[in-house]
Amino acid sequence: MPSLGRLHLITDTRPGRDPLAVLAAVLPVARAELVVQVRVAETATDREAYDLTQRVVRLTAPYGVTCLVNDRLHVALAARAAGGHVGADDLPVTAARQVLGPTAVLGATARYPGTAVEAVSAGATYLGVGPCYATTTKSGLPPEIGAAGVQAVAEAVDVPVIAIGGVTAAAVPELRAAGAYGVAVVGALSAAADPARAAVELLRGLSC
Ligand SMILES: Cc1ncc(COP(=O)(O)OP(=O)(O)O)c(N)n1
Ligand SMILES: Cc1nc(C(=O)O)sc1CCOP(=O)(O)O
Ligand SMILES: [Mg+2]
Secondary structure: OOOOEEEEEEEOOOOOOOHHHHHHHHHHHHHEEEEEEEEEOOOOOOOHHHHHHHHHHHHHHOOOOOOEEEEEEHHHOOOOOOOOEOOOOOOHHHHHHHHHHOOOEEEEEOHHHHHHHHHHHOOOEEEEEOOOOOOOOOOOOOOOHHHHHHHHHHHOOOEEEEEEEEOOOHHHHHHHHHOOOOEEOHHHOOOOOHHHHHHHHHHHOOOO
16 A cells, blocks of 8 residues: 555645646655645536546656545546545445455545544545634535544544645644644645645645
């Protein structure tokens, strides 16, 4: 199984965003510390998801970066990504593990210790834990869990905990102190004026 990077870039495919340009800027500075999760809009077709994933796989391969696909595990398999990420509305973790096979990277969303333990027993290799803070990137999320919520999950499991939701470079130290192995971001990189510099700032906190 590939070792897991600490900085997870989730593609921002909202109108007007250019996820491949952001990735191209971040790759040379983050290198193998980066994980890219291809996440497309629900309205995107499988063909669009597949095309984007193929491009991401090609761009990231020379850097040893892990590429994952959100929700659409058939796309992950078809594009030879390293694995996928599932949440409460997606395939259950056990089914996702069956689809991806025993060696794939499989992330699961877990917001509380109980569901976190279940997801790990079912085959998750890392957990996405949040929303840590307020975010405008995704609507309909439950209340923010903060660093204390991350800590509760991190203390309950022995797989990497990836903190998500409104994460900025300023928050990384408290999330790391709470037991997060890494962070997943959309806006902190996608909306940055200088994504490479923003990646350096996120990585500075993650290396401590
Ligand atoms: C690292 C990480 N953590 C959580 C999520 C959220 O997944 P999910 O709950 O399935 O919601 P969608 O992203 O599918 O809208 C994630 N994608 N990545
Ligand atoms: C896709 C997603 N899932 C979340 C969860 O808590 O499950 S928060 C989120 C969006 C993260 O974007 P940003 O870094 O811009 O806040
Ligand atoms: Mg999902």
